[in-house]
Amino acid sequence: MIYNYVDALKDSSSEEKKRWLFVVSSQSYAELLSKVNLYSVIIPLAIDAEEVRKYKVPADKNNRDIIYFGNVYREKTEQYYKIWETLTRLGWNLTTISMRDISPLEGHANPPKTLKIKGAEAWKEISRYKYGIGVGRCLAEMYALGLKCLVSGNSFGGIVMSSNDAKEQLLRNYRSDAYTFTDSIETALENLDKSLTPQLDIGTRSKDVEIIFKDQFKHMGLLETSSL
Known part of the structure; x- marks a missing residue:
């Protein structure tokens, strides 16, 4: 499924790409998206x-x-x-x-x-x-x-x-x-x-997830430092 998005969005404008933030489970998917300047956050495996x-x-x-x-x-x-x-x-x-x-x-x-x-x-x-x-x-x-x-x-x-x-x-x-x-x-x-x-x-991961999202939003220019 992710490959379909990569093909569809790879030639989009930088502003269009900022409308997309992919949540992926591994580094390999993040690297695939990064190659075509698409944004992602990695939320790895966790259990209760x-x-x-x-x-x-x-x-x-x-x-x-x-x-x-x-x-x-x-x-x-x-x-x-x-x-x-x-x-x-x-x-x-x-x-x-x-x-x-x-x-x-x-x-x-x-x-x-x-x-x-x-x-x-x-x-x-x-x-x-x-x-x-x-x-x-x-x-x-x-x-x-x-x-x-x-x-x-x-x-x-x-x-x-x-x-x-x-x-x-x-x-x-x-x-x-x-x-x-x-x-x-x-x-x-x-x-x-x-x-x-x-x-x-997962019980120890929630704060980490919040930080991960905020860091990526900042990188995308969607969140000011003063908002952190």
Whole structure:
């Protein structure tokens, strides 16, 4: 959809472009708009973390148990197998929460069965684990429950080891289209205990959002400094 707007507005006057302010979820969309002098603000991924934490139960899984949370769509299948086979080879036990069955992949063993649960039931199950795997909102919910996580969806996104890693991941909405710290699953697992659990909580984001909008309105010449 955003590409349609880019094509329609790219040759508009500067005044016409000031009538448009796009709210986007990632740096890549903001860069696309900027190339044709269109304005945007980035409002990254956030969840109601407190709601998720209501369903936390005591962890009872061992240090070789890990849970994958998120629907394994066709485009995620190949990367899922890479994760699963690496974990199996290294002696890890993988549980998968996905409302979709995992498609067989030629030349590989039959995929594991999935737990088809969601919402509170899923959060209770996830909170039993110390480690998780996922992207986007599912990853944010695992972080809210305190899990140390591998970022993995269509590709492998590494782990979060620093505040800079967290910032880079957030600008991409934790989509795994690039990695932080390492692109090696094995290296990520070796360092998983030292990784961070960023909290993507909407409750702490509202003031930041207000500042983001005001800064952009000022940049567009639509808000005087005295109004801030």
